[in-house]
Amino acid sequence: MENVDLIINARWLVPVTEDQTVLENHAIIIKDARILALLPQQQAKQLYSANATHDLNEHCLIPGLINNHAHTPMSLFRGLADDLPLMTWLNDHIWPAEKAFVSDPFVETGSALAIAEMIRGGTTYFNDMYFFPEATARVVDTSGLRASLGIVVIEFPTNWASSVEEYLHKGHQLHDHYRHHPRINTIYSPHAPYTVTDKTLEQIITNAEEMDMPISMHIHETADEISQSVVEFGVRPLERLKQIGLLSPRLLAVHMTQLNDQEITWCAEAGVHIAHCPESNLKLASGFCPVAELQKNNVNLTIGTDGAASNNDLDMFAEMRQTALLAKAVAQDAAAVPAHNALEMATINAARSLGLDQEIGSLEVGKQADIVAVKLSDIETQPVFDVVSQLVYAASRDKVTDVWVAGKQLLNSRQLKTLNESKIIQDAQQWAIKIGSLGK
Template sequence: MPVTASQQVLENHAVIVKDSRIVALLPQQQATQLYTAAATHDMNEHCLIPGLINNHAHTAMSLFRGLADDLPLMTWLNDHIWPAEKQFVGDSFVESGSALAIAEMIRGGTTCFNDMYFFPDATARIVDRSGIRASLGMVIIEFPTNWAANVDEYMHKGQQLHDHYRHHPRITTAYAPHAPYTVADTTLEKIIVNAEEMDLPIHMHIHETAAEVSQSVEDFSMRPLERLKQIGLLSPRLIAVHMTQLSHEEIEWCAEAGVHIAHCPESNLKLASGFCPVNELDKQGVNITIGTDGAASNNDLDMFAEMRQAALLAKAVGQDPGAIPAHKAIEMATINAAKSLGLEQQTGSLEVGKYADLVAVDMSSLESQPMFDVVSQLVYATGRDKVTDVWVAGKQLLTSRQLTTLNETKIIADAQQWANKIGSQKP
């Protein structure tokens, strides 16, 4: 399933990979006649899809999975997550949490993620070691954290991250101001200038809850998106996360400006944040992508579950069973996300010249039978446990459900050690 504009599903085809990239995609018989391979993988009962792209994650927060459940967003943040971060988050925490998250994502068919968290250099080390692809956020927030004391330090450390990894084949960077209610106008204006000069995306939580919107009206006499529009933030650089509270006019602004949406259906449901109007956004031509959010508010990093929820919620909220059909849901989790990150020439679909970011999904089990439509089956009936093999840039990161670049035993042991520490000292 190449995930191209034709929406074709190609049966009995082969993908030919050389030096990390796809050099041909053709019928198996022709492949055998034209190519001699150093290694072959016969996936006769599988569907081969592009690697999934998780377009909004807080990877290291996997170590807070289940720490504070069933709470409203601001209670969850103010009373639990931010105090826990102040007490525990540092380089070693982020390295262990990122390893846990990246291992989970690889096993679930995710080959690229767009991250927003502190100590991104620790996450970068795991990205480099694991072989996954990532856009790492240069986080900016107005108040001090364990990562930085003020805006200038956040900006400086972000620049250092960008400079260090600017030539890395799998690591890119993005500005990641936290949210309109935690970042000032003057800071956002600096970010816009820098992002233009460095040609980088801007990744930000926006209109996540009704309370956020009403607080902005009280503080600024306008809704957050109008404020951001006045500053000049609405553009094709912006990846707006959540966007559950949108008027018809605001949807038109996003369409006109080329804003990308990172839709996080399960996190929005769990925190009762609201419903992103995906069907209306889609009808207006807005590029919609999918993210899991962090495992602290989801509580998993399962892109197959997110695709299914995205499709089902769009139908329910839009009161239209034709909203977000299965193929479009897969596009949201692959090529649409690649476009938002400026990576559409590198990944997001199976096409000649792109990196061989591939996922093999076993379609032979009883849960996948009978097979009338493989695309429908992938979105509505398949789970991440059916992912057997994963490649990024032609390198195999998962073989028959076994990680090849990360030590699963050590990752679990480290997570258990952190759980013991956090559980005994949590605020």
């Protein structure tokens, strides 16, 4: 009998593999941070002994969810400026608040608040775009979560950097510091076509090729962005980006609510990945990403929450539900984006977009043991005819009871194991007093 680190027994197991199988009364065997085996519980008892065993016979196990677009420190701006269009929200509220408050301590506190929220919601990896990423990295390191942290680039000065050269220099310092870290990656994050020049984008494309890194960018978020580009450049943003060579499998295009048939074809041909942020797009009235049409063209679709300042939560269960429901309404097709497809977008598709699908995104032998347990025995999720349907259409993030990353437990029966919940709340409340005084 082989001794292993951990055995998790569960009523259901959803590996998120191509055959869309659901396993019943199975166990996950974990050794050295990776999945050693998936097999029936009785067989597991015969073959393995474990240092720890969890019996979750009212639960479904799924891969850790991947939030593929976030601005985690902006959790401290949650509810600060609601019910406004994007550019009014940015120009009149968010950018002034950032100028007044964003700093290393602000980002550390906001990141801790966001990461705690994400762990409690079953998110084990997030792709972040924000200033002072070194502060976010410290919290990621402590928390046990995984992240891609953005090398943010924007053409105007902020509290973090004063020039493109400084943004890139600081970002490259972050990359060098964490390049061998097992859970922290870096990603180029130019802000948007309207805030980054062709020259800067061409430099980022060259760097990304040399360093073998992905690029994430807000693109085609609003109709105003399109019309401004036509006036300034004579073409829509995606055509401009195509001309300079940005469209490629390295690109993770965020939002993409304004797409025509030609642009969908370009994305499909170039292998572009898309991070769909349905709740933020709805709240800011930015538009509708044509998810069903993109799926028909085999474009790799993923899901992100955006920041809590424009959502106002970091709830990937809500985003999966919105993704499926909104796609059906926009396509006028009830069969568009079935539940399992929505789950794929929040797991394996996102891993693929980041070049990590051999490590995370599904529960398969050899992959990292990033696992989420969802309790399905409560009133709200009974009866269970289809487990994946329950996960996407009925379950909420408060049904997440336990979370593991690389086999290490970060959430145990809804209690955080690596972060101090009371301190996070106290620190956030102190910042709220400061932020609330703005303009008074």
